[in-house]
Every structure is written in C-alpha cells, then in structure tokens.
Amino acid sequence: MDHTLSKKAYAKACTCLPGGVDSPVRAFSSVGCTPIFADHAQGSHLFDVDGNSYIDYIGSWGPMLLGHAPAFLQEALLSAVRKGTSFGLPTVLETELAELIKEAYPSVDMVRMVNSGTEAVMSAIRVARAYTGKDKIIKFEGNYHGHSDGLLVSSGSGALTYQVPTSPGIPQDVIRHTLVCTYNDIESVKKAMNNHKGEIAAVILEPIAGNMGLVQAEPVFLKELRQLCTEEGILLIFDEVISGFRVAYEGAQGLYCVKPDMTCFGKIIGGGLPVGAYGGKKEIMQMVSPSGPVYQAGTLSGNPLAMRMGIAMLTYIKEHPDIYAHLEAFGAKLQEGMQAILDQYHLPYPLHRCGSLMTLFFTDRKIRSYKDVQTCDLQLYRTYFQGMLKRGILLAPSQFEVMFISAAHDLRDLQDTLIAFEQTMKELL
Numbered sequence: 171m172d173h174t175l176s177k178k179a180y181a182k183a184c185t186c187l188p189g190g191v192d193s194p195v196r197a198f199s200s201v202g203c204t205p206i207f208a209d210h211a212q213g214s215h216l217f218d219v220d221g222n223s224y225i226d227y228i229g230s231w232g233p234m235l236l237g238h239a240p241a242f243l244q245e246a247l248l249s250a251v252r253k254g255t256s257f258g259l260p261t262v263l264e265t266e267l268a269e270l271i272k273e274a275y276p277s278v279d280m281v282r283m284v285n286s287g288t289e290a291v292m293s294a295i296r297v298a299r300a301y302t303g304k305d306k307i308i309k310f311e312g313n314y315h316g317h318s319d320g321l322l323v324s325s326g327s328g329a330l331t332y333q334v335p336t337s338p339g340i341p342q343d344v345i346r347h348t349l350v351c352t353y354n355d356i357e358s359v360k361k362a363m364n365n366h367k368g369e370i371a372a373v374i375l376e377p378i379a380g381n382m383g384l385v386q387a388e389p390v391f392l393k394e395l396r397q398l399c400t401e402e403g404i405l406l407i408f409d410e411v412i413s414g415f416r417v418a419y420e421g422a423q424g425l426y427c428v429k430p431d432m433t434c435f436g437k438i439i440g441g442g443l444p445v446g447a448y449g450g451k452k453e454i455m456q457m458v459s460p461s462g463p464v465y466q467a468g469t470l471s472g473n474p475l476a477m478r479m480g481i482a483m484l485t486y487i488k489e490h491p492d493i494y495a496h497l498e499a500f501g502a503k504l505q506e507g508m509q510a511i512l513d514q515y516h517l518p519y520p521l522h523r524c525g526s527l528m529t530l531f532f533t534d535r536k537i538r539s540y541k542d543v544q545t546c547d548l549q550l551y552r553t554y555f556q557g558m559l560k561r562g563i564l565l566a567p568s569q570f571e572v573m574f575i576s577a578a579h580d581l582r583d584l585q586d587t588l589i590a591f592e593q594t595m596k597e598l599l
C-alpha cells in the first residue's frame with residue numbers, strides 16, 4: 171500500500187498546523203506512523219489521497235451512524251445551502267431539531283444548540299453551577315468531555331493517547347473545582363461527596379464510556395449514582411455525545427432506564443456537520459439567557475446547515491428503527507468472528523462491545539475502569555493497527571478509542587475484516 175501523497179501532504183501540513191493536524195489523535199503518532207489524508211468516503215469505505223481504499227471503522231469518530239455521504243443527507247445539505255448558510259436570526263429548523271431530541275429523551279424538556287460537544291458540556295456545567303449555587307464537579311478518570319479547562323482533568327481520548335490527561339495551561343484554581351472519581355466505583359463517589367458536602371454542583375459521566383476504549387457503566391453503579399445525586403441535591407449530567415442516538419435511539423439513558431438531570435449531545439445529531447446541544451429539565455434550562463441569567467451564546471449556534479442535517483439524520487433513523495437491529499447483528503457477528511480467532515490462538519484479550527461500538531483491549535485484565543485500561547500493551551495495539559491498515563481496515567489510531575460500526579457496513583465488509591484480523595493476529599504471535 172503506497173502512502174506517498176499522504177506523506178507529502180503531512181509534511182506540508184506540519185509547516186503550518188501544529189503536528190500537521192487540527193485534532194491530536196489524527197496524527198497517528200501513537201501507532202507509529204504518519205496519518206493517511208482522506209480524499210473522499212462513501213458508505214463503509216474511505217479513500218485516501220493516494221487512491222487506497224479502506225473499510226472505515228473511524229466513522230468521523232461517531233457522527234457517521236449511516237456510513238458516509240448517504241444520498242438523502244447530501245440532498246438535505248444542498249437544499250439548505252441554496253437558502254443561505256447563516257442568518258443570525260432564529261429559524262424553525264432549531265425548534266424542529268430540539269423537538270426530535272425531546273421526543274427521544276424524556277429527561278429533556280428544553281435544548282440549547284451549540285457548535286461542538288466541548289461547548290455543550292462546558293455550558294451544561296456552567297448552568298449546573300448557577301442552578302445549584304455550587305462550584306465543584308465530579309468527573310471520572312478516563313472519561314472525556316471535550317477540551318474545556320475544568321474538564322480536561324484525568325481525561326480520556328487524545329489526552330490519554332498522548333499521556334497528558336491533565337493539560338498544562340489550565341490554572342490550578344480551575345482544576346481544584348474538579349474532583350476525579352473512579353468509574354464503576356460508587357465508594358469513590360461517596361467519599362468525594364462526603365469530603366465536599368454541600369459544595370458539589372454536578373456529577374458528569376459518559377454512561378457508556380467511549381474515550382478510554384469502550385467501558386460500560388455497570389447498571390447498579392448508574393442507579394446508585396442517580397440515587398446519591400438526588401439525595402444530595404447534586405445534578406446528574408450524562409455526556410451522551412457518543413452514545414446518544416447510537417447505542418439506541420433513546421441513548422444510554424434509554425438502555426439503562428436512568429434519568430439524568432441534564433444531557434449533552436453532539437456527533438450524530440449534526441449528521442456530520444459541527445454541532446452540539448445540551449438539554450434537561452425545564453427549571454434548569456430556563457436558567458439560560460435570555461430566559462435566565464446564565465450567559466451562553468454563539469454566532470453560528472443553531473446554524474441552518476447543521477440543523478437541516480441533524481433533522482434529516484434523526485428523522486431518517488426514527489423512521490428506520492431496523493437500523494439498530496442491523497448494527498447489533500453486524501456488531502455481534504464481528505464480535506463472534508473476532509472472539510473465535512482470539513480463542514483459536516489462545517489470546518486472552520477482552521473484546522468489549524455495545525451495539526455498534528467495540529474495543530479490543532490488549533491486556534489479560536478484566537476492564538472496568540481507567541486503571542484496568544492502563545494495563546494495555548500499547549506496542550501490541552500499534553502492531554494490530556498497522557497490520558489492519560495495510561490490509562485495508564481503518565481502525566482508530568489509539569487503544570483508547572472505539573471502533574465505530576455503521577449501518578453501511580455489510581457482510582462483505584465483515585468477511586474482509588475477519589480475514590484481515592486473523593492474518594494480523596497470526597503476525598502478532
């Protein structure tokens with residue numbers, strides 16, 4: 171597989187973009203190679219600037235639930251573009267997308283649209299602090315909530331990939347309001363709540379964590395968390411930027427039957443355009459300006475192109491609920507196939523899956539939290555990634571990210587992926 175043009179593009183990009191990219195994980199440095207530059211993508215396949223084709227399991231890190239560039243989304247975007255790209259005035263599209271979200275998430279009475287997941291979470295935290303009159307928040311080690319100051323503490327995703335879970339440049343004064351607990355460990359939460367009684371505004375988590383590899387919250391952990399928050403008058407915020415509309419139309423809160431006070435969205439709800447949203451109970455959301463005192467604004471918030479894409483995406487999946495059965499069936503077959511190969515070669519690596527999200531962890535430990543994830547052999551992941559890439563399978567270039575399956579992946583992709591997997595595992599031995 172020839173990567174000449176990608177290498178050239180990367181060298182040039184490095185002269186004017188830090189590290190040659192606009193988001194760190196894209197640099198591929200943690201898997202020991204230089205990035206492939208995308209040219210175009212269609213369905214389950216992505217094509218790089220050298221003309222190589224890959225079965226894509228990055229899926230733009232989540233938004234591409236239906237695969238790349240489905241015709242109806244292209245049409246939706248074109249029709250929106252023809253009407254103008256931004257007005258700085260409200261459009262009915264914002265209400266329409268908000269209604270689609272509300273309808274699927276009974277915990278959400280009102281929604282504010284923003285431009286990214288980072289912005290959604292950052293703003294939700296501000297509202298939670300204003301609503302409760304408290305400053306401190308609890309987050310979990312290895313969970314990622316975007317790159318805003320107070321949340322970039324013991325963080326997952328790229329921060330974890332590059333060993334900077336807590337970034338320099340964030341004042342200690344900000345960090346001291348972020349309490350970090352252990353995922354799936356309710357005792358660590360009780361301890362933090364006891365040590366800071368009456369000081370905590372919110373607990374935020376990924377109910378299905380997808381930024382330290384895939385690690386699901388245990389149902390009893392979420393239930394106890396909900397109960398503790400209610401008892402203590404602390405808001406429970408679900409970051410469903412990945413899990414929302416992916417693990418089910420109703421998200422993780424639907425699967426677990428746990429109602430958070432606030433929810434953050436992104437990725438899928440923009441259909442591939444930059445978008446984020448946060449929402450929750452009416453009395454909380456009415457704190458947001460101009461109906462309340464909490465200031466939060468955006469020149470391009472509720473952008474008509476992004477709204478139109480989000481509406482098209484959510485309407486389509488709402489009308490085609492069989493998509494989730496397809497994702498589950500593909501995911502299950504892929505998991506079974508991979509597991510059979512792992513068993514055949516006596517490889518003990520845990521393979522986690524929830525619907526269309528999957529991670530193979532290169533460790534023999536049971537994985538429940540960040541501590542367990544830390545035992546993974548990153549050298550092995552690197553060999554795995556490179557082995558799959560040269561066979562035309564594009565995985566996340568980091569052990570700490572998930573594989574995203576789309577509804578466009580078909581049986582042919584499944585077979586090709588399993589063949590590549592078996593050859594790569596043989597190479598690993």
Ligand SMILES: *Cc1c(COP(=O)(O)O)cnc(C)c1O
Pocket residue numbers: 285286287288289291314315316317376380381409410411412436437445446
């Ligand atoms: C991607 C992600 C974010 C950040 O969203 P951006 O659009 O990248 O700012 C926040 N939370 C979770 C769980 C995510 O996966």
